[in-house]
Amino acid sequence: MFKKILIANRGEIAARIMRTCNALDIHTVGVFSEADKEAPHVQLADEAYCVGGSRVNESYLNIDKIIEVAKETKVEAIHPGYGLLSENPKFARRCEDEGIIFIGPSADVIAQMGSKIESRKVMKEIGVPVVPGIAHPLKDENEAAEIANSIGYPVMIKASSGGGGIGMKAVYNQEELLKYYAGNQKRATDFFGDGTMYIEKYIEEPHHIEIQILADKYGNSVYLWDRECSIQRRHQKVLEEAPSPFIDEKTRQKMGELSILAAQSIGYSNAGTIEFLVDADQNFYFLEMNTRLQVEHPVTEEITGIDLVEQQLLIASGERLTIKQADIKREGHAIEVRIYAEDPETFFPSPGRITKLYTPTGKGIRHELAISDSSVVSPFYDPMVAKLIIKGETRMKAINHLQEVLDAYELQGIKTNIPFLKKIVSHQAFREGDTTTSFIEKNIIKK
Missing domain, CATH: 3.30.470.20 (ATP-grasp fold, B domain)
Incomplete structure (x- = not known):
C-alpha cells in the first residue's frame, strides 16, 4: 500500500479521500487555490500547498503546478477525485511519464471512454445495447438534420466530449435542431475545447x-x-x-x-x-x-x-x-x-x-x-x-x-x-x- 499520496481536488471529495487514507495510515498531501486557503480540506490534509489563483484553470487544473508539488513532496500516487482533472487523459499520461501512479485507469482508456462517439462504437462491437444513432462526428447541422429524419424525431444532439449536460439538447423537429445546433456546439467548444457533435435517438422519459x-x-x-x-x-x-x-x-x-x-x-x-x-x-x-x-x-x-x-x-x-x-x-x-x-x-x-x-x-x-x-x-x-x-x-x-x-x-x-x-x-x-x-x-x- 502507498505511504504518501497527493489529492488533486478540493471540498468534500478531498475530505472523503483523506478519511480513508487516514484509516489506512497513508500520509496525505492536499492542494488549494488562493480562494480555498482557509478551506476545511486544507486543514484535514497532513500537508497542503497552494497551486495558484482562485479560478480553476489557475489552480486545480494547473497540471504543471500539481505535478511540481507531487514531485517536491515525493508522493507515490495522485488521487484525482471526481471532476477537475479526474477524466483528463493528458493529466493521467503526465503522471505516468513522471513515474507517479494515477489512481484510476490508464490514459488511453480515459481517452477512449471520454469520447462518446468512440465509446458508443466500442460498446456496440462487444454487444452492449446502444441508443440508435451515429458513430461518427457530424459535419454540420445539415448532416444532423438529414440523419434526424432517418432516425425519426425526437433526437438528442450531443457533444462528444465532456459531461454535465453541456452541449446536449433534445429536439423535436428540424426547426429546433437548426436553431440549437450551433449554440450547443459553441458551448462544448468553450467548456471542453472540443466542438465535435453527434446525434442519437432521444428516449423519452427513461x-x-x-x-x-x-x-x-x-x-x-x-x-x-x-x-x-x-x-x-x-x-x-x-x-x-x-x-x-x-x-x-x-x-x-x-x-x-x-x-x-x-x-x-x-x-x-x-x-x-x-x-x-x-x-x-x-x-x-x-x-x-x-x-x-x-x-x-x-x-x-x-x-x-x-x-x-x-x-x-x-x-x-x-x-x-x-x-x-x-x-x-x-x-x-x-x-x-x-x-x-x-x-x-x-x-x-x-x-x-x-x-x-x-x-x-x-x-x-x-x-x-x-x-x-x-x-x-x-x-x-x-x-x-x-x-x-x-x-x-x-x-x-x-x-x-x-x-x-x-x-x-x-x-x-x-x-x-x-x-x-x-x-x-x-x-x-x-x-x-x-x-x-x-x-x-x-x-x-x-x-
Whole structure:
C-alpha cells in the first residue's frame, strides 16, 4: 500500500479521500487555490500547498503546478477525485511519464471512454445495447438534420466530449435542431475545447441507471449493483439512490454482467461506472462510461459495506481484487441528496459566508462535506457544498428518515436548495418510485 499520496481536488471529495487514507495510515498531501486557503480540506490534509489563483484553470487544473508539488513532496500516487482533472487523459499520461501512479485507469482508456462517439462504437462491437444513432462526428447541422429524419424525431444532439449536460439538447423537429445546433456546439467548444457533435435517438422519459464496477490489473472485475440517478435538473443529478426501485432482478443482473464484459473488453482497471438509459419496458441502452469515482458513490458503499476509495487505493498499488461477485451482498436502501449553495427558486448560485451549520447525527445518517459554520462558499467553483446520505432497512423507511433529517438540517448565511429537495422527497410520485429523468419538470417545476 502507498505511504504518501497527493489529492488533486478540493471540498468534500478531498475530505472523503483523506478519511480513508487516514484509516489506512497513508500520509496525505492536499492542494488549494488562493480562494480555498482557509478551506476545511486544507486543514484535514497532513500537508497542503497552494497551486495558484482562485479560478480553476489557475489552480486545480494547473497540471504543471500539481505535478511540481507531487514531485517536491515525493508522493507515490495522485488521487484525482471526481471532476477537475479526474477524466483528463493528458493529466493521467503526465503522471505516468513522471513515474507517479494515477489512481484510476490508464490514459488511453480515459481517452477512449471520454469520447462518446468512440465509446458508443466500442460498446456496440462487444454487444452492449446502444441508443440508435451515429458513430461518427457530424459535419454540420445539415448532416444532423438529414440523419434526424432517418432516425425519426425526437433526437438528442450531443457533444462528444465532456459531461454535465453541456452541449446536449433534445429536439423535436428540424426547426429546433437548426436553431440549437450551433449554440450547443459553441458551448462544448468553450467548456471542453472540443466542438465535435453527434446525434442519437432521444428516449423519452427513461430511467438513468448506472452500474458501479471495480477491476484490478489482472483481469478480475466485479459489479457492485446499481444506482438510480434519474432525479435531474438540466441533466445534472440532484438525488441518487441504491438500489433502483424500478428495475427487476433479471435486468439488474444483465446490466451488471454486460458492464463487466465492457470493462474487461477495454482493459479497464480501478473504479468505474457504466451509465444506461432504461425505457418503460426495461430495455436498456449504453449512455457513457465514467472513468472515475462518482459523486454518488456513498449510496453504493452504504448498501454493500465496501469502501470504494480503499478499493481504488488497493488496485492502484498493484493488489488483486479479493472481492468475488458472490461476496457482494445488498443490504437495505440508501438515498443521497446533493446540497447546493443556490437559490431554491431561481437556482442562481448563492456564494457567501456560512453563519450556522447544524447537521443531524444518528443511525443511518452520513454526511459528506467540507464546510463549517464559518466557511466562505466561493463563487469560483461548483456550488455543491455537501451531500446527505440516509440508509434505511427499506426504501420507504429511508425516505421517511430523509424527510426528518432535512427538516432538522440547518445551513444559514447563504441560500440552499434544501427547500427544493424537500419538495422532491415528499412528492407522492417519488415515494412510489416513479422517478424518470423528467420527474422534476413534470412534478416540481411545472412549465
